Amino acid sequence: MSPLARFRQVAACSALALVFRSAAAEPPKPVELAANVPAVIAHSALLDVEATAKGDVLQISIRRVSDKTLVNTDDLTIAIDGKNEPFTHEKGTVYELAVNDLRGEGVKDVDVTVAHDGIREILSGKASVAEPPTASLLRDHKQVAWWVLNIVIILIAAMAFSRKKSAKEEEEDEKEEEES
Numbered sequence: 581m582s583p584l585a586r587f588r589q590v591a592a593c594s595a596l597a598l599v600f601r602s603a604a605a606e607p608p609k610p611v612e613l614a615a616n617v618p619a620v621i622a623h624s625a626l627l628d629v630e631a632t633a634k635g636d637v638l639q640i641s642i643r644r645v646s647d648k649t650l651v652n653t654d655d656l657t658i659a660i661d662g663k664n665e666p667f668t669h670e671k672g673t674v675y676e677l678a679v680n681d682l683r684g685e686g687v688k689d690v691d692v693t694v695a696h697d698g699i700r701e702i703l704s705g706k707a708s709v710a711e712p713p714t715a716s717l718l719r720d721h722k723q724v725a726w727w728v729l730n731i732v733i734i735l736i737a738a739m740a741f742s743r744k745k746s747a748k749e750e751e752e753d754e755k756e757e758e759e760s
Contacts, residue, residue: 609706610687610706610707610708611631611705611706611707611708612687612707612708612709612710613631613632613633613638613682613707613708613709613710614633614710615633615634615635615710616632616633616634617632617633618630618631618632619631619632619707621690621705621706621707622690622691622692622703622704622705623645623703623705624645624701624703625645626644626645626646626696626697626701627642627643627644627645627651627694627696627701627703628642628643628645629641629642629690629692629703629705630642630643631690631707633679633682633709633710635679636678636679636680637676637677637678637679638676638677638678638679638682638709639674639675639676640658640667640674640675640676640677640692641673641674641675642656642673642692642694642696644696650673651673651694651696652673653694653695653696654669655694655695655700656669656675656692656693656694656695657691657692657693657694658675658677658690658691658692658693659689659690659691659692659693660682660688660689660690660691661688661689662689662691665677665678666678679709682707682708682709683708683709683711686708687706687707687708688706688707688708689704689705689706690704690705690706690707691703691704692704
């Protein structure tokens with residue numbers, strides 16, 4: 581083998597090693613999950629883990645990257661900050677777990693271990709769930725608030741017109757008394 585060919589092999593292997601090392605060393609970006617908005621919380625070359633916060637549960641689905649089909653498996657483990665979490669698997673390819681461990685301060689490490697297509701993969705990511713907004717009468721019941729506001733305005737206007745009318749009637753009564 582010529583020295584030039586050997587140099588090309590070494591350069592190609594070094595370049596590949598650098599690419600894989602930089603991809604592996606790059607930490608996953610944290611994802612904040614908003615209510616009812618699906619987001620990818622972990623991914624690999626083969627799979628994406630998509631999560632959606634709905635009320636007090638987190639719905640997780642696993643998709644193949646190549647054709648976006650859902651993975652249906654019974655061999656799945658979901659861990660948050662190293663602690664395995666119980667989940668249900670009732671709706672076909674959607675897995676549900678309690679969202680309580682993802683709420684609170686800071687971003688949590690999420691590890692999903694899934695067996696698919698004859699292999700077992702660990703997909704890691706970082707996620708947090710946004711706190712639900714506090715209840716507000718004006719925000720939650722906007723229509724009711726508008727009706728109350730409209731009724732108050734109408735009552736104030738009715739009182740103002742009745743006062744003007746009675747003042748006008750008094751003036752007319754005074755004029756009639758003066759004329760008589």
